[in-house]
Amino acid sequence: MQSIQRVDREAISPVEPVTRQTFDEVLVPTYAPSTMLPVRAKGLDLWDQQGRQYLDFTAGIGVTSLGHGHPAVVEALRAQADTLWHVGNGYTNEPVLQLGRALTAATFAERAFFCNSGAEANEAAFKLARKYAHGKFGPHKSRIVSCVNSFHGRTLFTVSVGGQSKYTEGFEPLPPELQHIPFNDIDAARAAITDDVCAVVVEPVQGEGGVLPASPEYLKALRELCDAKGALLIFDEVQCGMGRTGKLFAYMGYGVTPDILTSAKALGNGYPVGAMLTTTEIAAAFSVGSHGTTYGGNPLAAAVALRVLQTINTSVFLSRVEQAAQHLVGKLNAIVRDYPQVFSLVRGSGLMLGMVLADAWRGKAKDITKAAEAEGLMLLIAGPDVVRLLPALVVSDAQIDEGVTRLRRALDAVLAANK
Numbered sequence: 001m002q003s004i005q006r007v008d009r010e011a012i013s014p015v016e017p018v019t020r021q022t023f024d025e026v027l028v029p030t031y032a033p034s035t036m037l038p039v040r041a042k043g044l045d046l047w048d049q050q051g052r053q054y055l056d057f058t059a060g061i062g063v064t065s066l067g068h069g070h071p072a073v074v075e076a077l078r079a080q081a082d083t084l085w086h087v088g089n090g091y092t093n094e095p096v097l098q099l100g101r102a103l104t105a106a107t108f109a110e111r112a113f114f115c116n117s118g119a120e121a122n123e124a125a126f127k128l129a130r131k132y133a134h135g136k137f138g139p140h141k142s143r144i145v146s147c148v149n150s151f152h153g154r155t156l157f158t159v160s161v162g163g164q165s166k167y168t169e170g171f172e173p174l175p176p177e178l179q180h181i182p183f184n185d186i187d188a189a190r191a192a193i194t195d196d197v198c199a200v201v202v203e204p205v206q207g208e209g210g211v212l213p214a215s216p217e218y219l220k221a222l223r224e225l226c227d228a229k230g231a232l233l234i235f236d237e238v239q240c241g242m243g244r245t246g247k248l249f250a251y252m253g254y255g256v257t258p259d260i261l262t263s264a265k266a267l268g269n270g271y272p273v274g275a276m277l278t279t280t281e282i283a284a285a286f287s288v289g290s291h292g293t294t295y296g297g298n299p300l301a302a303a304v305a306l307r308v309l310q311t312i313n314t315s316v317f318l319s320r321v322e323q324a325a326q327h328l329v330g331k332l333n334a335i336v337r338d339y340p341q342v343f344s345l346v347r348g349s350g351l352m353l354g355m356v357l358a359d360a361w362r363g364k365a366k367d368i369t370k371a372a373e374a375e376g377l378m379l380l381i382a383g384p385d386v387v388r389l390l391p392a393l394v395v396s397d398a399q400i401d402e403g404v405t406r407l408r409r410a411l412d413a414v415l416a417a418n419k
């Protein structure tokens with residue numbers, strides 16, 4: 001039989017040009033992307049179809065923390081692509097074992113489960129917590145407590161645990177035994193965490209909910225309440241982990257250790273990967289066949305994530321994140337002082353920052369990010385009242401200065417237009 005390995009380039013039909021309009025023609029309308037269509041990027045610089053340059057202060061929503069096309073990460077992906085792409089879970093592979101070893105050595109965890117996204121990491125965490133409590137205490141211990149305005153992903157389970165009803169409307173019936181409590185409210189936590197709770201899940205810094213850090217007292221109280229009631233404490237570090245706050249994981253800055261931690265986003269710097277980390281004792285609630293996913297621990301993803309982790313988890317890298325954050329916060333506070341009609345304050349942790357809109361501009365965060373984009377600066381919102389900044393952690397002081405200059409120009413333009 002003849003081999004079909006040789007690529008017959010003539011048989012591959014040419015790809016038709018596409019524009020932003022194509023999105024509306026062929027994709028399910030779950031997003032409303034900008035009219036600007038990015039085609040290429042390096043570091044924090046990004047170019048659109050027209051060749052216009054932008055400074056990317058979004059990192060693809062907290063993903064490309066080492067910047068676009070980081071040479072060490074590209075090299076790891078290329079080397080792995082030449083070696084082994086995929087084997088399936090009937091086999092393990094070297095990159096996933098190395099990644100598991102590196103993540104457990106770097107954190108409280110002793111065991112890792114790999115998947116493809118933040119939602120899947122949380123789905124695994126919630127299932128594990130249920131299974132653990134079911135086995136140890138019985139089926140009555142099944143309630144999961146989470147916070148109002150939290151975000152944990154879009155599978156039916158994770159979106160239901162998330163505390164934003166706008167994302168669950170129309171998808172009922174939702175999974176039962178879930179309760180939402182106000183964030184940073186210790187009394188509400190005390191009232192909610194009773195004997196039938198199997199897990200409490202919290203983002204140490206709420207991202208989508210408005211860039212709100214948990215208070216240290218709050219996380220300490222959750223830890224104590226979980227210990228007292230035999231519930232597991234889950235930290236969702238999908239957005240705030242992997243160096244974003246200046247620590248490898250945010251829990252390290254709080255000095256409060258969870259039972260389960262979830263990571264994704266920046267773990268792969270753009271290559272889809274998620275991880276759930278936990279202890280040996282808790283992991284033992286899962287056995288062969290309890291949970292799984294075809295791509296979990298895929299060699300390509302694992303090789304990339306290992307290189308990302310090795311690059312971020314050094315004291316030099318992490319202290320530079322803190323320095324860059326200080327520089328950026330100083331500049332943003334100056335903007336708040338100069339534009340008090342637009343912004344009321346800056347909040348966040350490390351390079352995960354939110355500029356909270358003043359009363360007169362409430363609900364208009366998108367107007368500001370659009371104006372910024374017109375000036376060549378990509379920003380995010382975190383709800384309608386907060387402009388969110390998640391630049392790559394490798395951002396230089398000069399790039400911060402340039403980004404802030406562009407933001408000031410955008411604010412002048414938006415104020416002139418609203419006169």
Ligand code: PLP
Nearest residue numbers: 117118119151152153207238239
């Ligand atoms: N958890 C948090 C805190 C997030 O910010 C997100 C995404 O924004 C998720 C979970 C879901 O991650 P993914 O979109 O990779 O499923």
